[in-house]
Amino acid sequence: MREFSKVSPLKVLERSTRRELGKGNLGVLIAGAGLGKTSCLIHIAFDRLVRGEKIVHVSLKDSPEKIASYYELIFNDFMEAQQKEQDGGRNLLERNRIILAYLKESFDLERLRGNLENLCKGIDFRPDILIVDGVDFADAGRDLFEGFKELAEAFQVEIWLSALSKEQSAAQAGESAIPHPCGELIDLFSVILQLTSSHEGVFLRLLRDHERDSVSDRVVRLDPNTFLAID
Numbered sequence: 001m002r003e004f005s006k007v008s009p010l011k012v013l014e015r016s017t018r019r020e021l022g023k024g025n026l027g028v029l030i031a032g033a034g035l036g037k038t039s040c041l042i043h044i045a046f047d048r049l050v051r052g053e054k055i056v057h058v059s060l061k062d063s064p065e066k067i068a069s070y071y072e073l074i075f076n077d078f079m080e081a082q083q084k085e086q087d088g089g090r091n092l093l094e095r096n097r098i099i100l101a102y103l104k105e106s107f108d109l110e111r112l113r114g115n116l117e118n119l120c121k122g123i124d125f126r127p128d129i130l131i132v133d134g135v136d137f138a139d140a141g142r143d144l145f146e147g148f149k150e151l152a153e154a155f156q157v158e159i160w161l162s163a164l165s166k167e168q169s170a171a172q173a174g175e176s177a178i179p180h181p182c183g184e185l186i187d188l189f190s191v192i193l194q195l196t197s198s199h200e201g202v203f204l205r206l207l208r209d210h211e212r213d214s215v216s217d218r219v220v221r222l223d224p225n226t227f228l229a230i231d
Contacts, residue, residue: 004046004047004050004078005047005050006229007078007228007229007230008043008046008047008228008229009040009043009044009047009204009220009222009227009228009229010043010044010047011220011229012193012204012205012206012218012219012220013191013206016191016206016209016210016218018210020158021158021160021190021191022158022190022210023128023152023156023157023158024152024153024156024157024158025152025158025159025190025191025210026145026148026149026152026158026159026160026161026188026189026190027158027159027160027161027189027190027191027192027193028160028161028162028163028182028189028191028192028193029041029044029160029161029162029163029193029194029195030162030163030164030165030178030179030182030192030193030194030195030207031162031163031164031165031194031195031196032164032165032196032197033164035195035196035197035202036195036202036227037133037162037163037164037195038062038070038133038162039070039074039227040162040195040204040222040227041131041133041160041162042057042067042070042071042074042131043074043227043228044131044160045057045071045097045129045131045160046071046074046075046078046093048128048129049092049093049096049097050092050093052092052096053096053128053129054096054097054098054125054126054127054128054129055096055097055098055127055128055129055130055131056097056098056099056100056116056119056127056129056130056131056157057097057098057099057100057130057131057133058100058101058102058107058112058130058131058132058133059099059100059101059102059103059133059134060101060102060103060107060132060133060134060135061103061133061134062101062133062134063101063103064099064100064101067099067101068099071093071097074226074227075090075093077226077228078226078228098119098125098127100112100115109144109147109148109151112151113151113154116151116155120155126155127155127157128157128158129157129158129159129160130151130152130157130158130159130160131160132148132159132160132161132162133161133162134162135161135162135163136164137163137164137181137182138164138181142184142185142188145185145188146188148161148188149188163181163182164181165179165180165181165194177207178192178207178208179194179207186208189208190208190210191206191208191209191210192206192207192208193205193206193207194207197224201221201222201224202221202222202223202224202227203219203220203221203222204219204220204222204229205217205218205219206218206219
C-alpha cells in the first residue's frame, strides 16, 4: 500500500519546506465548481491512511454512505493502476477512518469538538488528520476558521478544508496570488493548494508553503479520471 506515495496528489509537497501540512495547522484546497474537490481531499486522506495514520472525515454535504463509496472507488482505482489484488489494505483503511456527517445545517464547532472528545475518550480513536468538506467560505466568517485553527492545536491534528474559488476582479488578483475566498485568510492557512483544469489536463499547484514568502512553481499533473498523479 505504501506505493500510493508515488501516485499521491500530495507529491506536490515533496519539495516544500516541511513536506507536509503538520499537526496544529490548517490546509485548504481551492478549486472551481465541479473540478473534484471532494475526490482530491479524499486522496489527501488516503495518502495518510496508507501510512497507518488515523482520519476523521467531516462532511457537511454528503451522507456517510456516499463518502465511504468515494473511498472505495479510490482504493479500487489505486489497486487497478498498480495491477494488484485487493488485499487486507481495505480493512486497514476502514479501521483507521471515521466519517462524521453534519447535514441540513447541523454543523458547529462545539459539536465537532464534543464528537472528537468522545472518539478520543470513548473508543481511544485519536485522529492525526481531519478532512472537512463542504464549508461555505462565502457565508462563513473569519471566526469559524480561527475556531478550526484552535481545534487543530487543541487536538494536535492537521485539518484540510476545501474552498470554492470565485471569479476575481483585476484589483483582487493584483492584491494577492491566493484566489478568493482564501486570500483574506492567508494568515490562518499554512498550506494552500489549487486544483485547476485546462485543455492540457488537471493540475494541483502549491500556492502557499508555510512561512515561506514566495513559492516556486510546484505543480503535479493528475489523471482526470482517477486524480492519481501521473508526473
